[in-house]
Amino acid sequence: MVMADGKVTPGGIVTIGEILVEIMATEPGLGFREAIGLVGPFPSGATAIFIDQVGKLGFPCGIVSCVGEDDFATVNVERLARDGVDVSAIAVDPSYATGSAFVRYRPNGDRDFVYNIRHSASGQTQLTEAALALLRRSSHLHIMGSSLASPRIIAETKAAIVMIKEQGGSISFDPNIRKEMLGAPGMREALTYMLGACDIFLPSGHELTLLTESKSEGGAVAEILGLGVSAIVIKHGAEGAAYHDGREHRRQPAFAVNEVDPTGAGDCFGATFITCRLQGRSVSECLRYAAASGALAVTRKGPMEGTATFAELDGFILSQRRGLVPGAPAPTPSGADILAELATARAAGQPFGITSVCSANPFVIEAALLQAKEDGTPALIEATCNQVNQHGGYTGMTAADFRDFVFGIAQDVGFPRARIILGGDHLGPNPWKSLPAEEAMAEAEIMVEDFLRAGFLKIHLDCSMGCAGEPVALADAEVASRAARLAAVAERVAAQVGTKPYYIIGTEVPAPGGTVEAVPETEVTDPEAPLTTYAIHRQVFTEQGLGRMLGRVIALVVQPGVEHGNESVTRYSSAAARALTGALAHLPGLIFEAHATDYQTAEALADLVRDGLPILKVGPSLTFALREALYGLDEIAAVIAPEIDPEVLGLAEVMEQQMMLKPQYWRSHYHGNPAALRILRHYSYSDRIRYYWPEPEAVTAVDRLFARLDGVTIPEPLISQYLPRFYTRVAAGTLPATARGLAIEAVRDVLRIYAAACRPAA
Numbered sequence: 001m002v003m004a005d006g007k008v009t010p011g012g013i014v015t016i017g018e019i020l021v022e023i024m025a026t027e028p029g030l031g032f033r034e035a036i037g038l039v040g041p042f043p044s045g046a047t048a049i050f051i052d053q054v055g056k057l058g059f060p061c062g063i064v065s066c067v068g069e070d071d072f073a074t075v076n077v078e079r080l081a082r083d084g085v086d087v088s089a090i091a092v093d094p095s096y097a098t099g100s101a102f103v104r105y106r107p108n109g110d111r112d113f114v115y116n117i118r119h120s121a122s123g124q125t126q127l128t129e130a131a132l133a134l135l136r137r138s139s140h141l142h143i144m145g146s147s148l149a150s151p152r153i154i155a156e157t158k159a160a161i162v163m164i165k166e167q168g169g170s171i172s173f174d175p176n177i178r179k180e181m182l183g184a185p186g187m188r189e190a191l192t193y194m195l196g197a198c199d200i201f202l203p204s205g206h207e208l209t210l211l212t213e214s215k216s217e218g219g220a221v222a223e224i225l226g227l228g229v230s231a232i233v234i235k236h237g238a239e240g241a242a243y244h245d246g247r248e249h250r251r252q253p254a255f256a257v258n259e260v261d262p263t264g265a266g267d268c269f270g271a272t273f274i275t276c277r278l279q280g281r282s283v284s285e286c287l288r289y290a291a292a293s294g295a296l297a298v299t300r301k302g303p304m305e306g307t308a309t310f311a312e313l314d315g316f317i318l319s320q321r322r323g324l325v326p327g328a329p330a331p332t333p334s335g336a337d338i339l340a341e342l343a344t345a346r347a348a349g350q351p352f353g354i355t356s357v358c359s360a361n362p363f364v365i366e367a368a369l370l371q372a373k374e375d376g377t378p379a380l381i382e383a384t385c386n387q388v389n390q391h392g393g394y395t396g397m398t399a400a401d402f403r404d405f406v407f408g409i410a411q412d413v414g415f416p417r418a419r420i421i422l423g424g425d426h427l428g429p430n431p432w433k434s435l436p437a438e439e440a441m442a443e444a445e446i447m448v449e450d451f452l453r454a455g456f457l458k459i460h461l462d463c464s465m466g467c468a469g470e471p472v473a474l475a476d477a478e479v480a481s482r483a484a485r486l487a488a489v490a491e492r493v494a495a496q497v498g499t500k501p502y503y504i505i506g507t508e509v510p511a512p513g514g515t516v517e518a519v520p521e522t523e524v525t526d527p528e529a530p531l532t533t534y535a536i537h538r539q540v541f542t543e544q545g546l547g548r549m550l551g552r553v554i555a556l557v558v559q560p561g562v563e564h565g566n567e568s569v570t571r572y573s574s575a576a577a578r579a580l581t582g583a584l585a586h587l588p589g590l591i592f593e594a595h596a597t598d599y600q601t602a603e604a605l606a607d608l609v610r611d612g613l614p615i616l617k618v619g620p621s622l623t624f625a626l627r628e629a630l631y632g633l634d635e636i637a638a639v640i641a642p643e644i645d646p647e648v649l650g651l652a653e654v655m656e657q658q659m660m661l662k663p664q665y666w667r668s669h670y671h672g673n674p675a676a677l678r679i680l681r682h683y684s685y686s687d688r689i690r691y692y693w694p695e696p697e698a699v700t701a702v703d704r705l706f707a708r709l710d711g712v713t714i715p716e717p718l719i720s721q722y723l724p725r726f727y728t729r730v731a732a733g734t735l736p737a738t739a740r741g742l743a744i745e746a747v748r749d750v751l752r753i754y755a756a757a758c759r760p761a762a
């Protein structure tokens, strides 16, 4: 297999068959006899969906097919290539159009189709030199009955089977056939040949007995195994699947999901099953992954839009264990509409704010949801591009994983999902800026698509950073045109998933993740800058046909003179920012957003809300408060529940060890002699220690700390000594003195300052 990176891997999966686009009616109804709304083209074709799913799983794979010289080909071939499919054996025949299928759902769920497949380019599929070369590199061939559209294609497919078998490879076969096709000349013979030739047979329920003499399930299974087929997997849609080989019979239940579009479930199921088999996984694991793949496919509108990576399948299986239902409506727009109201309310002289929690720490998320629950507000939770992305970011989470992680905590604390607004920060090429711009932007497009698909509704588009060979910061026009490219992706996906995202544009100069200086020196953004940024974005977005989204661009990122260093905080000054905030008078319907408002005083936060910066982003100061509480609890545990095992380190020592072992998250941020560095590592306002709480050793240490204090009511005098901020409340009996509860409370104390600043001034 020749993979996207040019490497050659022995033995992948190959398939032969149709590449199409699908164009779907937007409303259910009967057929296509009047002018109706359509959406598409979506990449489609059973074989293409199948091989795309294999590619997403990172397994070497390729397809033998034929397309025309048109945009429908581009839509499909680019997607396949992007998802890791070898496209070298897709021939281009300029005298034919790429295949297409128009589909409309009837009110009862049946479908009407208008096909152009047989007489499209895909009807010209043959074993070209490139196809033969691909087959030689492959060790498994998958055949779809739906591809056997003509005697010539049947003959070519048979030749491919012979080749793969001679190479010692294996064959799988999914009849995937509509009843009408059975009557075509030579079809039944061809299907019977494929059945006899395959190792793994993957029929839909009704197809099991199509080619057998026996009409019972048991009889047909025995008959087919008797032909030398080594395994049969029967697909029963929402009823799950059944597996039979010579030794065992199993049932695989379906996962419970909201079915949005059934197309492609069987193809994804089959692709994942075959891939897992070739990876040598157990039958039960193959079936579980396959069922997850089929289930995810039906939650997405569009035939190939539901293909998934192993990380996505794992996340899905995990979320199912927690009882979440993917494909259930994303947070309702009414929750996110509060973002649009920020500017309106301010214009009406009644400003209010919203706390934006920028953290992936589970204690912080829990505290944020509990606080929002108490306050009766939505919970806005944001992730940045380096933290969460298609490669996992530094948290190891994709956008969907992050959503499920937040939803999981929401479920635990009884916070309604509809009131969670997820935000994506600095979405753009930043994580890949060491690559050439084109490659970095391609990654950014995938990232934006993933965030939108996962239901994120606050989208910050930031294309300000130069990529390989470019200046550090780009000119406004280039930034805007790259942002428009990402906005187009976001709007397309939003239309598919039925959401209306809100956008933030522009950037303050420092890179995401905080500044590097030890001493903050903060320059307030020049008031002209946001005016120019907005004017150029408006012009470029309009030129690119994105004018409609301008109404949902709600904020511009600026630096209002708010920053924290390691040991000091630059406080917001209304007076110093007056020229900047005055510029909002020329930007009706818009607000400004500061990159971070950590460690600001209650008065400064209230000023920010009033001055037109009502989105109060907070992150490091929340984990800072958490760390203070945990260290205090560790001191308390040392007094009242001393560790018996002398080998076990205290919490601060465990953290020190982790930070010394993996210094990459603090090294470039902290400077000084060893003693100064040690203090910074634990106590800096920059709170780089927050990156180390997810380390398994840290998680274990915190769990152990809670376990030691489990069921213990901490004596008041020790609260007074080590956690004085809670003393009054504990002494008054309004706050239970339990370890975990106090850790969460420490974070909520900070959040309460923000909540108070957000409430409209009386």
Ligand code: ATP
Pocket: 176, 203, 204, 205, 234, 235, 236, 237, 238, 239, 240, 241, 253, 254, 255, 256, 257, 259, 262, 263, 264, 265, 266, 267, 269, 290, 291, 292, 293, 294, 295, 298
């Ligand atoms: P098609 O040819 O239309 O893609 P198929 O008949 O080949 O469909 P299905 O049985 O519809 O395949 O789907 C394959 C698998 O996907 C099922 O066995 C099941 O595990 C999963 N699946 C399909 N539909 C659903 C659903 N509504 N809910 C959950 N899982 C589903």
Ligand code: MG
Pocket: 174, 176, 204, 266, 267
């Ligand atoms: Mg099928």
